[in-house]
Amino acid sequence: MESLIVAFGILALVIFFLGIGVWVFAGLLLVSTVGLVLFIDMPFHRIGTILAPLVIRSSTAWELSAIPMFIWMGEIILRTDVSTRLFKGLSPLTYYLPGRMLHTNILGSAVFAAICGSSAATTATVGKITIPELKKRGYSNALSYGSLAGAGSLGLLIPPSIMMIVYGVLAEVSISRLFAAGMIPGLMIAGIYSVYVIIYSLFRPNVAPADSHAPGFRDMITGVCNLAPIGILIGVVLGAIYSGLATPSETAAIGVAVTLIYAACTWQLSWNTFISSLTAAVHTSCMISAIMIAAAFMSTAMGFMHVPHNIARVIDGLELSPYQLIFILVLFYLLLGMFLEGISMMVMSLPITLPLILAAGFDPIWFGIFLILMAELAQITPPVGFNLFILQDLTKVSITRIIAACVPFFLLMCFGVALITVFPEIVLWLPDYLFQSGGGLP
Template sequence: MNEVAMTVLLLALLFVMLGSGIWVAFSLLIVALSGMALFSSAPLGDVLATTAWGASNSWALAALPLFIWMGEILFRSRMSEDMFTGLSPWMGRLPGRLLHVNIVGCAVFAAVSGSSAATAATIGKMSVPELTRRGYPEKLILGTLAGSATLGLLIPPSIILIVYGVATEQSIARLFVAGILPGIMLMVLFMGYVVIWSLTHKAQIPAPDPSLPLREKFARSKRLIPVILLIAGVIGSIYAGIASPTDAAAVGVVLALVLSWFAKTLNLETFKAGLIGATKTSCMIAFILVGAAFLTVAMGFTGIPSLLAQWIGSLHLSPYALLGALTVFFVILGCFLDGISVVVLTTSVILPMVEQAGIDPLWFGIFVVIVVEMSQITPPVGFNLFVIQSLTGRNIVRVAMAAAPFFAILLIALGLITAFPEIVTALPAVMGH
């Protein structure tokens, strides 16, 4: 059987497995075992054992369960209420008023949780009822939440950047630094859209609350101090070179537990629930990583990746054309898989082509994350859409339509970092990581 037929057969098997609802990790393992059994004579058991150990035995991966646990602790704390109270006095005079609390709140929570779904759920639980009660348009409430929650994938500490760093052997600290400016840029673009929409639909935005004295604004903002301390403790220790991402994740867990204790939201029940939630998510990701690593090795034995690389090389695509094709590919894949699965499944095959085209792997990591962010708000498997649907009880199509303008903004952000790669590369270069 020639390589093209092998590729088609294995891809068909993978999509059948994923479409049938089998766990992603099992699907990857079954396809890898089938590929090796059919198209190579390598010893299956030995290769599986060494690959599973190699994929799991990485110190960088230790940061993953710790950051996830930190997010779980904060998810069960009073943090989203504190952020709403602390941010709203400063947003009341901007066009769009308290809709900006959704965006800034998501950006702040993203900086301490690293998860898109956790960001959507935590901020949404507080902001959706509050903004609905005040009479803000539902389309904008849902859209700002769906779009801004994707910042959880980009603003460090990002779980998906840790996975990309491990999969591609890039420095996680440098990836974290590279994510800052694109994250801020996206936040500004989202706020800009809300400002423009509000100025052109003035009748649909409620009247502002009575203005507060400056002293009262600062008094309310005191509730942001714990959050700011947590961000400074985690991110600051990485950027200052004091701690590795793994050390900083441990610091983050301790700080989150302390903050939750002071906020009187930490008890035995919430502690156990956070620990179990973090264990389940971490095991799922670790299992997917093992499956993807074994699939990568199996594909190496079959020779499919080199064939694909040769085929794409024979097309003589320019770097821009390659990025355009990969964007379409990732968005389609993201319609059926979660972001982490997309990254671990594709990077080993795609990275050689990207490097051959002269594209910086560090820059490409941020590019991939923004594309994966887009897939988080595209049906049928946009995880953020599901989270918001379960929060609000609204039809998934309605939620997807509300998120559509923010999908377009993410596309604009891709264009900006492609035209001006310094947005991604400047900070890592300046900070010398």
């Protein structure tokens, strides 16, 4: 019980510091230091000797080199016509589905996620194109906002994902296997969203009115041509990983090279574009690196205080079934998601939750996808859901309207979490098939 009090006290301190505006990495470092001094009377000079090697080890792992490269690739893409091509390519292809162009939000976000790796960038980029077009054509605002918020979060799940790389390094599991594990769940969530839009549109056709001019065969061919550059980029990035020709870090460099070549060949690469994209990538990468250093320090501090071991022992004494443990973790992460964004939520909780998961016999690859899905839910959970704020900025409507529009898609993603829990093969089949290794839920 004492360890639970310590753990909740540390969690409360983290939420307090973040709530008053302290930077994430500073808050984690401060809480870890306070915990070591208060609970085990560790002298300050000893804390320094612990932190110094952690800084080197947590910031120099080879796998981390993929993060700035994938971020840079996404920043270059944001400054090209890829999002416009995506909308022009998908619009004629989705016109004859019930829901029509609402599916461009879902499919566009899924495709863009496969070349970006960021939920916020996916939502903002796709939304800048689709929201004005859907509004101009008289589509339902609620479905337009909700489908974009829900599908935009797929940037965390569909590879290449920055959050998967961070989890892979912290949990010491294969990043390539994580990428493969996220593919089917990501497509499944996108499919669930599309089925919902189709069913809703069949009962209420006025949410997706027809255009005066229906696209013909030539329009569809043009749409496929618009999607070709995106398809090539996705094929190069994912093909290099899954074929075994390159590691995720090497593939990220290949992705940057291909993106630069595309921007140059389409006359969209200027010196200003190059420098601004590189500067933005460095800024984001440094932020993630600082958070990971702080997370490693917090994990070590938790170990010195024996918090993970003692909590695992307490929960083991409760004799919970695997599904009861997962249910408790769902509630835990839904609570965290109300205050923290995805990476922060993951790095601060992993020192506690990962030992519990491993002790219960769960596959760490499966847990990584589960954790990312919970982070996706955090993207559309008030009061600090990033996608909610991005949509509010794009639409200029009240945050309450945005939240109401997101409720059905929040529940659909919860249904997706339930599916991968009951049927873990959804997550594990593809990495097991590609890499010929076993594992799974107990």
